[in-house]
Every structure is written in C-alpha cells, then in structure tokens.
Amino acid sequence: MSKAATQGTARRRGRRPGGTDTRAALVEAARAVFTEQGYDGATVRAIAARADVDAAMVNHWFGGKEGLFAEAVLKLPFSPKTLVDRLLDGPEEDVGERIVRTFLTTWDTTGGGVFTALIRSITSHEQAAHVLQDFLVKHIVGRVVSTVGPDRQELRATLVASQLVGMGLIRYVAEFEPLASTDIEAMVAAVAPNIQRYLTGDIT
C-alpha cells in the first residue's frame, strides 16, 4: 500500500504507472471518498485524483464505480451487476431463496468480519449509512425489486434490507445461537419465504 494513499497529505508528483500498486492505491482512495461523499456523491474522477492515477484505470481494474465500491468497501467477490443478474436468473418465486443463499454464502466465506465492520460504521458515522442505502438498497435490492415487486417497491426494498441486515447482525455480530451456526440451507428454508413475501407478496 502506498504512502500517498494512506497518509493522504503526501502527494506524489506525476501519475502512477499501472500495476498492483495502482490498484491498491485506488482501493484505499475509494474507501476514503465513498465514506466522505456517499456512494452517489463519490465520482470516479475524485477517487482517481485522490489515488493520483488516471481515471481510466478505474474502468481497467474494476469495470467502473460499482465494481470499485464492491471490492474496496464491501470486499465482494463479484460485481454488483453480476450479482443482480444472478439473483434474477431463474423463477421469480425463488428470488428470495437465491438472495438468502447468496448473502450467507458470501458473508460466511469472509467469516462475517466485513459485515461486522459495515454495521459498526453504520452505527458510528451517518455517512456510512447513506453509502449502504445508496448501494445495497438502491443498486442491488432495489434493482431486484424493480423487476419483481408489484407495488410499493421502495418500501419492499427497505423491508428486505431490514431482514438481511438483521440476519447478518444476529449471525455475525451478536452471534446469537442457534441462528449463528445454523447451516445455510436450513437458514434458506427458514428465511427465504419471508424475503419472498417482502418482494412479491401482499404487504398491506
């Protein structure tokens, strides 16, 4: 990790060459700018400037702002677009299942540490909550809801978020048993119908 990226005040003259150094600098700069500006407020140009690299490198390494956010902040192993495509690939009545299975498979793999950091940042900095709303609710859950939700799509998206965030909080942060160590398929059976109701059921 470069000193320019971590110290912030020290700036190198001229642009970095492309390479793993550039990639790490962009990840570091992205974390800072997303936290300060929110997801929608942050621009690729601002992140690239902070990292002291050419903005074209963001597309080269991450496929754009979404991919950079997913990797830098959420440490997801896939891009948001890939994720949404995967969640919507299959019968509409099984979207809830795919959401719960993907959520748990992803965070179980990282040991829940990233999720814990995310929740901690929500409770301590208001801006982090905006980032999460912009990104997770609007750009991931929101896109799924806008495809399958019959009405009140924004409320449905925040209801889905409430169950997912709560499940993650109980499983990874508070570690309440038996939920914390219930296997993924048993969790899918228990939780997916509730997510599915929020997505496509009658919520009035």
Add this chain to the structure above:
Amino acid sequence: MSKAATQGTARRRGRRPGGTDTRAALVEAARAVFTEQGYDGATVRAIAARADVDAAMVNHWFGGKEGLFAEAVLKLPFSPKTLVDRLLDGPEEDVGERIVRTFLTTWDTTGGGVFTALIRSITSHEQAAHVLQDFLVKHIVGRVVSTVGPDRQELRATLVASQLVGMGLIRYVAEFEPLASTDIEAMVAAVAPNIQRYLTGDIT
C-alpha cells in the same frame, strides 16, 4: 447521580437511606454490572453492593432483577413480565401483530435513541451482545415462543430477533426511507405476518 456510583472506586461508609438518591445509584450500578457480567451473570447482590445500598431496595424499587434491567438498560416503560403477559393476551395468530406494534410504539416514543445505543453497544462490546441475548431473546421473545412455538423454539426466537433488530436498525439507526417514516399500522401490516411465520409457521 452519586459520586460513589459514577466513580466506582470511591465508596461511602455505611448504607444509603432509601430515596430517589438510592434509586439513581441502583440504576447506575446496574448498568455497570450488567455490562460487565451479562444479564444472567449479574446478581442483585452485586448490583446493590456496587450502589452501596441494601439488596432489598432492588425489589422495593424495581420488583427484582428483570425490572431493574428493563429500566436501567433498556429504559422500557414496563416490566418484562408485564410485556410478555401483554404480548400473549389475545389470539395466538395475532402475536406477531402485537409484537411489531409494541416494539414500534415503544421505540418510536423514545425517538429510537435507546435502540441506537443498544446496537452500538452490541457492535463494540461482546458482553453487551450477551446481555441482549440473555434478556431480549431468552426472557422476552423466548417466553413468547415457548408458549406458541410448535418446535425449534430457540431457532424461532433468534429468527424473530433477527427481524426485530433489523427493523429497528433500518428505522432508527440507518434511517432508510421509506421504512423509517412509514406509520406504525402500515409497518404492522408489512412485518407482522413474517414475525408470525417465525413464531408458529413451518420454517423447515
């Protein structure tokens, strides 16, 4: 608030007389001991000793350990026993409704600040998570589930907790709209059937 209670190291000689001073000292001592020992580990004797008052005053002022915890830590306007009795008073198929309505009415009234502090303490101190599991999951939701839940009662209790904690986090901490300002009855219509399924439905 007494110096002995807040500073911890300074101890007065002899016991306090009964009165509002005693009450405040007990609340202060209770917060410290519950945080250090967890709900089940904390004893009325230890709390009374820390506050430098007679243990009988805990029963006098708070009706016992549960009432002290509810008032000192959760700042609930009712005792846990009263709460559980109220949640179970009525048709079994409406318990979910009563839980969601009571949860939102209670925390909406306090402006969500207590809930936010609770979540913050969960993410920063492991012990606070134990307190919440002991108390909210075991002694409140757990008691409701042990009356109405057909099987897997412990998993059902943590599933209910996951939805309630998530709903509180989205509504009071992250304040995602439109969930954050949806009125209580609309929230009951949206969320209660999901809570009810966790309580009495098929979750396998």
